[in-house]
Amino acid sequence: MSQEHRQKSGFDTRAIHAGYEPDPTTGAVIPPIYATSTYKQDGVGGLRGGYEYSRSANPTRTALEGALAALEEGEKGFAFASGLAAEDTILRALTSPGDHVVVPDDAYGGTFRLFERVQKRWGLDNTPAAVSDLDAVRAAVRPGTRMVWVETPTNPLLNIADIEALASIAHEAGALLVVDNTFASPYLQQPLSLGADVVVHSTTKYVGGHSDVVGGAVVVRDLDLAEAITFHQNAMGSVPGPFDCFLTHRGIKTLGVRMDRHCDNAEKVVEFLTGHPKVAQVIFPGLPEHPGHAVAARQMKRFGGMVSFRHADGEQAAVDTCARAEVFTLGESLGGVESLIEHPGRMTHMSVAGTELEVPADLVRLSVGIETAEDLIADLDRALS
Numbered sequence: 412m413s414q415e416h417r418q419k420s421g422f423d424t425r426a427i428h429a430g431y432e433p434d435p436t437t438g439a440v441i442p443p444i445y446a447t448s449t450y451k452q453d454g455v456g457g458l459r460g461g462y463e464y465s466r467s468a469n470p471t472r473t474a475l476e477g478a479l480a481a482l483e484e485g486e487k488g489f490a491f492a493s494g495l496a497a498e499d500t501i502l503r504a505l506t507s508p509g510d511h512v513v514v515p516d517d518a519y520g521g522t523f524r525l526f527e528r529v530q531k532r533w534g535l536d537n538t539p540a541a542v543s544d545l546d547a548v549r550a551a552v553r554p555g556t557r558m559v560w561v562e563t564p565t566n567p568l569l570n571i572a573d574i575e576a577l578a579s580i581a582h583e584a585g586a587l588l589v590v591d592n593t594f595a596s597p598y599l600q601q602p603l604s605l606g607a608d609v610v611v612h613s614t615t616k617y618v619g620g621h622s623d624v625v626g627g628a629v630v631v632r633d634l635d636l637a638e639a640i641t642f643h644q645n646a647m648g649s650v651p652g653p654f655d656c657f658l659t660h661r662g663i664k665t666l667g668v669r670m671d672r673h674c675d676n677a678e679k680v681v682e683f684l685t686g687h688p689k690v691a692q693v694i695f696p697g698l699p700e701h702p703g704h705a706v707a708a709r710q711m712k713r714f715g716g717m718v719s720f721r722h723a724d725g726e727q728a729a730v731d732t733c734a735r736a737e738v739f740t741l742g743e744s745l746g747g748v749e750s751l752i753e754h755p756g757r758m759t760h761m762s763v764a765g766t767e768l769e770v771p772a773d774l775v776r777l778s779v780g781i782e783t784a785e786d787l788i789a790d791l792d793r794a795l796s
């Protein structure tokens with residue numbers, strides 16, 4: 412498939428073909444796992460295809476990075492050993508000590524911990540602001556703000572950030588807009604096309620999709636940003652190995668069909684939870700009463716597979732519901748084919764307990780998988796009763 416053909420093709424065609432041409436020697440249709448740390452040179456400096464050492468580049472990673480760029484409609488994609496490694500590399504590549512970043516006031520706990528307990532010690536200050544409140548973000552911007560960093564939908568409260576409007580606010584302030592697109596996945600939302608400068612993913616989630624690999628990604632359009640990230644990816648070295656790249660790339664091929672089933676099932680689960688006597692509130696951007704519904708409907712293809720709800724009987728009842736579920740596996744993470752249930756306050760978001768990012772104690776988060784929807788609903792019914 413030619414480069415030109417690929418650029419014009421649809422999402423699922425790009426997911427399956429972008430980044431790799433069948434191997435010229437064998438015709439292998441899937442990128443081989445190049446388990447090699449180094450490469451024979453044809454004379455000193457005579458690199459074959461630019462490969463020199465596998466921290467700098469590895470063909471299995473190159474294929475994945477090409478696919479990531481194509482899915483986000485970016486110019487350059489980068490793969491990392493984890494989502495947090497990707498985030499750390501962005502911050503070191505694109506900010507300096509003394510700079511300031513506006514961060515979500517309900518970010519993934521590990522992201523906030525990176526800003527608050529790691530980056531701050533090295534001189535990068537942050538101000539949390541509600542990503543759904545444009546005035547709050549505008550008010551948090553100050554001289555020296557280098558970045559506005561958002562997730563949308565956020566983890567775990569599923570707030571929605573208006574990417575186009577935030578890009579304007581960031582750019583007026585001379586700052587970059589970074590969007591963590593983990594919850595939506597590139598199938599549902601493409602932030603670069605809406606004006607964002609940098610997209611970051613925990614590919615551990617929907618992009619990989621099978622809960623069998625930890626990884627991260629960064630995609631950009633601007634070639635200066637790409638150059639800075641390229642330098643830091645190699646200089647910092649938090650790169651994934653070839654087997655991890657292979658698994659992530661294999662997951663990408665089915666992203667579109669998986670996401671449609673995640674969305675179908677999430678909508679059915681939301682319908683079941685809405686009005687359930689043990690559920691005080693269902694949080695899902697697809698619901699018309701969700702404050703971010705209109706923005707989500709504009710910038711997302713569908714509303715995703717993540718659903719949160721507040722238990723009517725408080726914290727202990729929320730914890731007990733998580734423990735009683737059987738088809739929904741009690742566990743951290745999200746975005747895999749299997750459904751997961753968790754209590755953010757005591758699990759994924761324990762690192763923000765006692766801070767302004769603390770989440771409600773009666774909150775339960777569901778990552779709705781692609782099993783038979785009736786089984787998921789029967790399981791929740793049992794767990795709630």
Ligand SMILES: Cc1ncc(COP(=O)(O)O)c(C=O)c1O
Pocket residue numbers: 493494495496519521522562566591593594612613614615625626627744
């Ligand atoms: C929205 C979001 N961003 C980033 C991360 C961090 O990614 P990783 O766990 O792959 O380091 C996570 C992890 O849960 C996440 O949910």
